[in-house]
Amino acid sequence: MNILLTKRWIRGIIVAGPLVLLLLGFLVIPLSFILWGSVEGTKLNFAHYASIISNETNLRILLHTLKIGLIVTVVSLVAGYPVAYLLTRIRPRTLSIVTVFILIPLFTAFLIRTYAWIIILGREGIINNTLVRLGIVSEPLPLLNTTFAVVIGMTHVFIPMAIFTMFSSMVRIDHDFARAAQILGAKPIQAFLRVYFPMSLPGVFSAGILIFIVAIGFYITPALLGGPSDTMISQLIVTQMTTLLNFELSDASSIVLLLVTIATLFLASLFIPLEMIWSPSIADLSNRPPGVRSRALKWAKRVLDPLLVAIETLIHVMTKPLLTRKSRWLWAYTIVFLVFLTAPLIVVVVLSFSSSSFVVFPPPGFSLRWWESLANATDWQASFLFSTKLGLTSALLATIIGTMGAFWLVRTTLPIKRALFLFSLSPLMVPVVIVATSLYVFEARIHVLGSFLGLVLGHVLLSVPYVIVVMAAALRGFDETLERAAAVHGARPMQVLRLVTLPILKPALVTAGLLAFLTSFDELLVSIFLLGRQTPTLPMKFWGDIKFQVNPLLSTASTFIVALVIVSILTVQWIRVRHENRISTSASK
Template structure:
């Protein structure tokens, strides 16, 4: 009890376990990498000079930046109207569309990449459809090129762009648009001058997440592209697996990390309040010059009278969206949803094929590949290993992350902002950098190639997801309920277990599920730290893709595609039960 009271007085202490794990697994090894890249203790820039002296390295770095910028731009162009249409949709349709966006986001990225190799292949969905329609006579080369890489990367990153935009757009007060319309602004002007500036934080947050995520892409460019599409992460991974010369690896990793940090530091500030001020001032100054002309004043008076009549006529009319715009919006959102969901549907259908090779559509239906998966000890062993590691990661990250979120919710805003930034570091920097640093950290702990080491490496990212989800729950938590329970002589432990914990339980369970999914789907970090002793399901799938395209992989991908539906159903029932029990929590608190 005394310990709880001390932590209650100093809530920042609850973040100590999280920071300790981050320091040991990521922080100290990252410093070691930096010192290695500088040839410590002599400290020189020889390694960086050698990197930039090789033209191939510079081309790979430039290609990485270019491809990341292109993918980010495409995601912004597609995501902004998608999020706008979803927010403007009726409630039930909006919820359905959000769920459809979440499903591919929660689906394994490796499965989606594998699906695109089938869709874009010579005998894939697109080529077979075009040949059937008579558009082409021979298959097009749609895979193993830059276009295929862009298609795969955009598909994986698009939900990550849509979700921040949805969050930003849902928080915009629509009465501001109504006020702009009441003052005579046309719909396009009201959107451009009011809605769009308020949505820029979502554009900035989503764009940063997509760009930094693209910097660390490793599997998708390798699976869908050619040799000319390799990115810096692929270059680092190949150095790591072939030569393991730590100095060049550390140098390449820090160049990639520095690039991500520069982008985050430059665009990480809220620029929405600043943008547009100078153009507005310039336009006002220019208009003031025209208004000094007598003829313009006369025309302005006539126009003002017309505007006054029009404003009075349309002030209390309900704004209706045109049928044409609704039709275009419906077509656009349908294409986006087909693009997001088509790979998963293709994998599920293809898993029931009875042929001995991959084909779509399947010529016959069978469950042979599911039985092949269930009867293969290597597949079942990899699955069981991933489940064990995922459960352990979920337990560790949920306990530690919930304590951290609870402590952060009760600290000062400045300290909370700094500590949150530190905790979210593993998911805001390229995954390949985290993997290289985690390798050194596990070497220091003597846990390289062990399940315990993999659990620790996965936990540094999973904790961040738990903190985000549980902190969002605390943001909507009414602390007056705790004060009311304490006023009825409920102790701190009783208040937490009988009032606080039941109210935040949906967030905790959601955080645990996200932690499990993040661990279960993790591939880049695992490929660097697992050695040859531990084989998780994603590693087994990657090995299968590289060596032989066995249709058993379609059955595994089908199961992983349907898994997010189970998570979402579970989250819905937990949320509904918590909502029904909330009114009774305070009444049941003992006095």
């Protein structure tokens, strides 16, 4: 084995093989199946595409999807930017604390967060009860099953994603540039708008593209919080596939959504490297030659400069009392923002101890009856154990395949290295509803549909890109001279990997594994299409109960999962801090 590993091309095949086979076999080929099915094979019938455009209902759903995606994107960016900016200015210990409060909602299942908003926005929900008691309204407002509910719910889902995407880019900007501008006579708002903000635009643009392409393919929140007029294209695809059995129109709708996603990514590639959307630390903008982005910015600057000066003056007058070095207003905004992120989860936790048989907030009394019910609910226990088994299996395989792929992508010398990296992230670029439907068709053809193997492969496909992003970033900061030094002293390739490389990469491996596990544990659509007659996963159990009955037992199960998420995040943070302290101690010696 060690002799084989000394040959670069053999090592490359061994390391890259599993990733390439996974992507080709369970993404590219399944997508080609639905493309072929959308035109009815050799008939080359494009009538299904024409019906999407000509049919008023289908066209309205497509346009509504794009509108909701755009609204959610803009709201998430505007609301998240001040928080991301503050994170770049605070001390590491404070940063860790604030980050935990953002990570907890980020890694909490979409279904749990959506369930919380059902409680808050319902006819007998917290908002309506408060308004009625205060005498502001005489009867409950129709908040649930509206576009407003969809936007609020999706914004709550995507804001943490926007913050971390912008922060990972903004943290590399030196605040001394803006300070230098103020020393030279610029007003604080001028220094920010003309110096810092333009430098942060690539990160903002990356976050916007990421949110938009995920939002237009989102399924859970629109399905639970929206009404019939708020149907999005992901719901249309699922309905056509599972209820109407119109597979050709479902395939055509999937391809249309995929083309919209590709067009969005193509336009984004004119302004930023696409890999920056998912991994800003890997993209290097400084080596990118000036192109469309620089020309567009110069043109915009010339045209909008008079308007910008007027806006700067107005904002300066309005915000002068707020622009202090201690950033009190930023802290006040961030605290309100963190309340918005965590309050729905707090509501769910409180309801898990309710003495009522119904979802009533505040609870009429304290009781552990629902915890006892959960402990005795064999169906919930079976779903939890199956989801844990599925998540651990998927996370293990995804971590192995993704880590091997990251080694190959970072250390390969092929000229198409950037294209290969983008290809490895392609499962993140394709909307999950398309991945789910294409795998459904493909696995039915190869007779693994409904099996545990088929389900695991679908979850691994979605988890691997997160592992690659984490491990590629870690490997780029890895000192390869340590491996060479071990080899010089007689260590074989496998010994170098086991005794030197992997121990140093341990925090990244743990983080990647946790991301892969949570991705699998939270996945709904792929499970709906690939599960078959197996035990329902926990998200599917949630999905069924939320659609047909809402009771405090759901809150109890949600609280249990939130507690597991908190423990996982704190454990990873502890491992990271311990590893950093050990490295700093070793360096000081």
